[in-house]
Amino acid sequence: MEQAMTEVTQYQSSPNTPWPETELTEEEQIQWVSRVLHLFEFRRNGALVTMPIGASEPAYKEIAVVGIVGTLVGKAGLFSQCGWFGNYDLDWFWCQITDIRTVELRSDIRFRGGAECVWMSTSQGDYALLLPRAAYTEMWEASLCSHRSEAGSVHTSVWPTQGTRPDWWDPHWRESWPWDKDPDAMEVEEDQQMGAEWMRFGPRGDTRFPGEPLSHLHALLPWVISPNGLKYTLKK
16 A cells, blocks of 8 residues: 655655656666666556557657656666565656657567567656556556557566576676576685585595595495485494
8 A cells, every 4th residue: 555645755756746757866877768667557637548559659648657767777777677676775766757759569688688578768768667557457458459469468577586697687796686696607716616626526536645535435334325325234
């Protein structure tokens, strides 16, 4: 449930008091912005409307959208692409956008390595659209299907807060992925590698004693090796 404004939050943005599009996040220091738009809804004269996708600019006249915006720039942009607003080191705000130029379904390398989604362009920048607000979901589905029948299968969702780092995650910020580390991407310090080398099994498993194996089978007696591991046997 969305909370009403209080004296403590009077300077914060909200769905009812969104900031203008010209506001910038901490990471945005340029005029042309690249952003994610999340929990959005489109209105004309205050009423919810389906959004024409792929139409000419006059079709968007008097249409405004309110939603959460976050940058696509740098480390914060990776969290924006996941839709993890309200967590992590991510600056975002509720924004009202009125100067809509184009809305199209396409792939763009700036969002999840080129995943297909709806992009909206304005005089200020480009927006990758993530998820609509709950009350706008049906109208958004209708907007996608009216564009083309197969567009209804394009569902951009919040990225799971678990698992290994996705392929589209910028390797420059690989250590910022908060969940499981990719075994292939994990690095071991050089001194740790050197310290672990002598522990490798083999006929010359201990470099301190060249030519001597690391272990002898007779050391396992009275144990035997089985498919389920070592088993103890009574010595006759």
